[in-house]
Amino acid sequence: MTAPALVALAHGSRDPRSAETVQALTEEVRRMRPDLRIEAAFLELAQPTFGGVVDRLVAEGYDEIVVVPLLLSEAYHAKVDVPTVVAGATARHEGLRIRVTAVLGLESDFLDVLDRRLREALVGAPLRELDALVLAAAGTSDPIATQSIHRLARLWGSRHRLPTMIAFASAAPPASGEAVRAFRAQGRRHIAVGALFLAPGLLYDRAAELAVEAGAVAVSQPFGAHPEVARTVLARYAVGAVELVPV
Numbered sequence: 209m210t211a212p213a214l215v216a217l218a219h220g221s222r223d224p225r226s227a228e229t230v231q232a233l234t235e236e237v238r239r240m241r242p243d244l245r246i247e248a249a250f251l252e253l254a255q256p257t258f259g260g261v262v263d264r265l266v267a268e269g270y271d272e273i274v275v276v277p278l279l280l281s282e283a284y285h286a287k288v289d290v291p292t293v294v295a296g297a298t299a300r301h302e303g304l305r306i307r308v309t310a311v312l313g314l315e316s317d318f319l320d321v322l323d324r325r326l327r328e329a330l331v332g333a334p335l336r337e338l339d340a341l342v343l344a345a346a347g348t349s350d351p352i353a354t355q356s357i358h359r360l361a362r363l364w365g366s367r368h369r370l371p372t373m374i375a376f377a378s379a380a381p382p383a384s385g386e387a388v389r390a391f392r393a394q395g396r397r398h399i400a401v402g403a404l405f406l407a408p409g410l411l412y413d414r415a416a417e418l419a420v421e422a423g424a425v426a427v428s429q430p431f432g433a434h435p436e437v438a439r440t441v442l443a444r445y446a447v448g449a450v451e452l453v454p455v
Contacts, residue, residue, distance in 0.1 A: 347376030
């Protein structure tokens with residue numbers, strides 16, 4: 209019996225770095241599970257599309273697919289866009305079974321990834337210690353998703369015993385520059401920004417630029433193809449594959 213195919217489904221971006229990062233993450237997942245059929249796909253703005261990947265898998269004989277949304281929050285894309293494209297693919301292929309897993313989410317284990325990326329950004333910085341942190345995210349109007357980001361920021365701040373503020377690149381205030389300036393108004397000078405982004409793109413660039421302009425000493429790179437992210441993709445897949453097993 210062939211195991212279900214895994215489709216890592218990202219939103220997509222006009223920035224080619226985003227697709228390159230998603231493909232690199234998919235390669236990392238393949239490295240961990242070479243026995244599985246694993247493909248990357250995008251909702252929009254990049255290739256290959258989800259529908260195209262599904263059509264190809266069905267043509268090759270796959271009738272079960274587990275979709276892992278490469279999203280860090282349960283916001284609009286997870287609640288609307290992903291179900292829409294999955295419903296369309298299922299309608300086109302009689303007998304095809306697709307299970308959509310939970311999004312990657314804001315796992316506490318991702319704080320280790322955040323710390324590693326921030327340490328990399330701080331290499332060579334002329335300071336001994338930080339005195340504040342900003343957690344910068346893309347931004348969402350979904351209140352539940354926003355609460356999740358606040359919760360992760362509290363955990364991150366507690367881990368380092370530093371005051372921590374969240375910032376958004378869109379949809380809600382404060383922007384990263386505003387958060388940095390707020391800390392500087394308190395007399396704090398060594399402020400670092402952790403990027404709660406999976407891949408680079410316009411929103412990440414905006415958050416980083418505003419933070420540096422406001423005086424941040426460092427801004428971390430997005431998570432990228434970190435092994436912990438790849439392990440989370442496989443953990444989501446494992447749950448989805450079990451749910452496809454007939455009871």
